[in-house]
Amino acid sequence: MTKLIPRDSDLLKRGFVMGRDLDTRFSQLLEAIAEHENTTVEMLGKTFASKEIENRRTFYPQLKQVLLEQELDIAEFKKIITNCWASGSRFDIIQFGRFTKEKDANVLIQTLIKNFPQDDAEAAARIDAFTTEAVRLGYQDKKGSPNGSAAAALCSVLLTALFPERFVDYRQSRWRDFAQKVGYDISFPATGSYGQGIVWAGQFAADLAETRTFRRTWNVENPLWAVAGIAWVLPGLKLGESNPMPDINEDDEITTLLRHKKQVILYGPPGTGKTFRANNYIKCLNTHDYEVHEDSLLDQQSFSLTIYEPRDGQIPNLTPGTRFVYDWKGRRNWQTYFDELQEGDVALAYNAVKLRRFTTVVRCTRKEADSIEFEVIQQFNGPSFEDMKNDSGLKESDIVRTKMAFGLKRLSQLELQRIIALSEGLTYESLGIELKKIRETIPNKEFVTFHPSFGYEDFIEGLRPLTTDDGTLTYRVEDGIFKTLSRRAFNVLAEMAGIEGRWNESRSIPHLDDTEKKELLKTAPEVPFYLIIDEINRGDISRIFGELITLLEADKRYCGENEITTTLPYSKEKFAIPPNLYIIGTMNTADKSISLVDAALRRRFGFIEMMPNYSVLRSLPDDKDDEIGEIVDTATDALEAINRRIAGNYDRDHQMGHSYLMKVKNAGSRDDALEMLRFAWYHEIVPLLQEYYYDAPARFNEVIGSKFIKLSPDECSFEIRERLYGDEFLMAVEALANGNREQGQAEPDE
Template identity: 25%
Template sequence: MAVKTLYKTINTNGEYSCGDIGVTTDEWLDLLNDEKSMPYHEALLCFLRQKEHKATCTKVSQVYGKPAQYYNSKVYNFSKWVQKRLNRFSVKDADDKDTYWCITMQKGWDTKQGFQWQLRDELVEALRIYLMKALIDVFRNGKPFNGYYEEYKWDLLDRSVGKDVLAVFDGLRGKNIIDNPRTDSVIKYLVENEADKTRVCCQHLIDESVPLNDRLAAFKAEIKALCPSKWKNTANDERTASALLTCVYPETYTFYKDEIYKNICDYFGYTSRKAGKKYEHFMELVNGFVKSYGEEIQQIMLNEIKGFKNKPLNLAVQTLFWCMKDYMKEELKNKMTTETNNSSKETWYDDVVRTWERRKNVVLYGAPGTGKTYDVPELAVRLCDPAFMATDPSREEIVSRYNQLKTEKRIAFTTFHQSLDYEDWIEGLRPVVNENSQVTYKIVSGIFKKLCEEAERPVVKDKQVGIADNAVVWKVSLQGTGDNDVRRECMENSHIRIGWDGYGPVISDETDWSVYNGEGKQILDAYINKMKIGDIVMSCYSSQTIDAIGVVIGDYEFEDKFPNYKRVRRVNWLVKNINENIVEMNDGKTMTLGTVYRLNSITLDNVKSILEKYNTSSKMEENDKAYVMVIDELNRGNVSKVFGELITLLEADKRKGRINAESVVLPYSKKGFHIPNNVYLIATMNTADRSLGSLDYAIRRRFAFIAEKPFGLDVEGFDEELFEKVSSLFVKNFDDYKESGWDQTMKLESADTLSEEYKPEDVWIGHSYFLMQDEEGEDNTSNRLLYEIIPLLEEYVRDGVLTAEVQDVIDELYKQATE
């Protein structure tokens, strides 16, 4: 066969190409299976996993770590080998010299960052087939389901057959198909309280005459509308919707999880879509895999699922991707080196966390739109839960974990403002109305003090002990004070007993309180309703001392076998037969005659100290988990006024347990206060408002200040051209900054249009302003320009931040927005 000569040409768009070289997907796959092509696979996969499979060698180098020349050489030599192996064409340039890149790449064009190339479509498809076949082989040769228990999914499908759609929805609870910890209680509420309306919502979702994305959007809105407005989780996400659709139409749909979708996109080089459109794309991908590999994959797991009636191929494919998720992630990581593989942003995150761990307090500062508040969840989760971050979670999963940590009281959030003061931050007096309708004042802990109290709360080592993480400490009198029969019986048989037996076993609105002239009503309410399993009880021996400490392990019971004091709660005694004076830790107060009441001044840390004294400390240990105080807009408040005398305590070496530990006596409670060593502060500041100088040096020297600079985003909807155009008004060396991979440590040079009084990083409009698509994918370029970017630029001109020379650019932007 004669060798055909192809020529690399350039079109009017500046794109270089030699056209179709006539190599089919099957031929590319045959080439990839040749052992001689193996040395080139890594470079090809790196290009495959770039957006639209196009990149410069410099960009690939920044992502995967090896020198740009490495990738250049690999693609060049692979192309040369393909030409020789096929021996049916050669490619020449305009000077009639041999050229090779056009063989692997369908087109290329010159950019400021270097020459950018795009993989041929047929090669992209061949690489995906090659990856999938290898994945199936690994799955086939491993344990059934790779060691996971997956049969429950087929069981759920069989159990759903013939059920009403509401029953199917209710049947998702506890099945590990959805985000059960967040959605089970929501589904239970909807089924029990809004059954008819929820059924209609579910029927709308399974109406196949309506496009899928429209149904998903409607389901999200309708379910949310049925839930109480204060609820954050409303069981209306794509994962929950997919589960319902799958149980109703198992041959058409399959179960969805964002982690699996992201894995597939990253591994095979697909561009992921936005929330609300992910599931549709996921099903497109799964159906494609079903068509090519569904039968083969199902045969591998047939022994495990042969007992089930429903055996949809799409579920077999979904299960393979779930079972192989860790393998796929590891393969992706293996394409990167250990230190240089991370993008500049990843390295920045690591650097910030290391600084934060050392200094305890950091401030993220920068111009509007640079991502200061956006970065806080990831930084906080990296600090609080590094094991979770090791799983390479998605942004959605990180934010979900961040919110979970808030629920666990390990993260607290506040925004500083002018009216915020010391009493909101540490402690203050708050008016309360007592049972006699009289106004009294109560000492209430502020947001930061509450976080410190949580951070200081000891951790229960032995979970069998039964102490709750949020345990309350109660005083209980066992037949009064001193030694007595009831006390001895309670100690021997591990419970506590109180009286008022004449009210009967059940206390309710029907109780006749006249029996004891109303006495004991509040005590019984505390004992029966407010005292919880896991709380601590201290047995009162005298007005000043206790003789035992226990953990409540049983609900209220009324036992007639006792002649009196028949109201019983089971207790696990941690220590007995002691004589411990608790007046000092009880804020100098002796115990009163009340049989049961809460000891508000005594903390779990106090309990731990008593247990240590009597050699039972192994049941509890110090809390070393990280707790985070997030302060948005730090410079909006009167910081010195808010922190007051606690400024000194912020320093790392002044924390509790450190060599120079300090504490202060609080003005209202008169109690000593210190900041635990496991409390970390992170604040944000907008430098464009020029308020950074308002922080006095006493504050500034106790925080590490970390700049947030704008950088380009490789995401759908980011207008790179517009970002570069506006950025050039602030930064002279923008091209160098971009070429560096947006190195956050790089020194920026001021553009000629920027006033000498300002640094670029303090006022340069951030990258988030140039995200031009909303969550529904609608283009918002015109609105963003008219109402956000142009007004900010004009304000900069009025304030002297930018010179008048930028008006021509502003006029161009206005024209672009209104055309």
């Protein structure tokens, strides 16, 4: 057979048609954005994604210059990357810091960019090689698992700076969503290769930048940077969405219960669509990731130094430039911070005897095994202990809770921020600290399945073993999925409400005043977070939730009328559940009846029963083949007959749901429908019934009949008969559906 190769004119025509369609769809998207932003399409070129585009215009040329130097200046390279918003979240930057400390990082970067290939396949292979090696050199998460997406993001930033006409900074979900919104004709590569994904995203961005609509709206140098800016902003928009918790929703039953109870459980027999309904509810809300922006110290550190006069000297009286020795010799507590302190780090000296306030900025100039030499940088009028104790941001902090009873302590970002705010003559600049603007993408939904071995440690927090670099086995407190999601929900809510306080890792939930809490509560419905717990009754719920079961109630949430804050047992941190976190659970009543669920849990959840819905199966489109409809009707009648018998000789909680037969309904032909029914029958329905009635053969026979099982003469055992095929199988199912006496009574073998 001769393979037809399109002529050049055919290719040009095809490209023209694709470009024209892309231009139309992109134009429609811009109109929707303009309506959302209450502006015109023409104005979008000046206002939309302007900060993201400007960030790229500012730092990518600087990055290119550093990369093209004969020898890479790692310090300057690191400084620029931390300013590139597309390089990732805070933890991505921390991984980047680990990566750049490796001596092989410089070599790896040079290997990536030197003689970079023009061929897309070769380019993708080189990107994948870089990503794999970067993971080995530092791009790993807190558990040591590879974080290839962050390594790929760094790689894409480097390539975008060097080849702005070919590549864009890359996060897979952003570019896939963007392409779907404009109906891009070239599908995302299915291989899972980061290299192919980055090449594809560059091609998509280049095609979009060539459309007439884009060129008319963004007439800029390096247009792919502008396309990337749009891709970064787009997920945060709620195009076409209404209030996330409206009065009337596509599933207003769930919405009403969540509004009043904050958590709901969908319960019923297996196969009734509980998980589907929960996921579909979230999907209908068009839930999306949020972007939060905050100033971060990243890997810069500062300390609090406690001075006891006269032993440590008259530090508040020393002039800048004066040096003094701080004696350690093991008499001070919190040795871990002494070990962390490095030469060049700054500390705020607190006079613990006479003044009981912060007075002096000092810098570590030399550290010995049992002493530290400090140089005085400046004197300032800092907060007293009473000031800090009365400050809403510091009253629950470690420095206040310990009453400054330590020699040396590393200050958290919040502690440093509040001390600066309460001081005269103290700024980040005077401390030599540069705040970095960090943008972090936070998903607003999580999915978890409970099981018998799932515990409090997985859900809230627990101790996990950790092997140190020297091989010593130790333990650390690790957050569970619910605690992590609670922190995310709080931080996004706080930013949206314009509140400074953040709930940082290894810290208690921030203390807010009444005004801030009212603002938080008012904003909560606009920033919903969702946790779906599948098979919630398969876990030991009382053990998993522990003391937090009380905090679930709406009025006991953070900012609630009867707010409760508890201290967690492992970390000793203060914990509360934010008001914008909603829980949707699913519960299979064949595993455990609702009557067996702990009363405390039942009181705190709303419940929605989901039973088999036969109308869902029978609601076929008008153009559906009549022969398919007949098979669907037969299958549905059989399911109804089986469920009537189960309810009669077992209980209603063990009926079988309609989802077992949904594939039959969706079949494209009679043969497909019959095969789908046969598959569901022998591989799902019969095995489940066999499990129900494994010790009750006679009752099993009452349900399914002699065409499918064979009773022993004494009716004490049974075996599954040889499988039926084709119309013979369909006739047996139809006989069961019609309640045929032969189907109702089995004949014991002689």
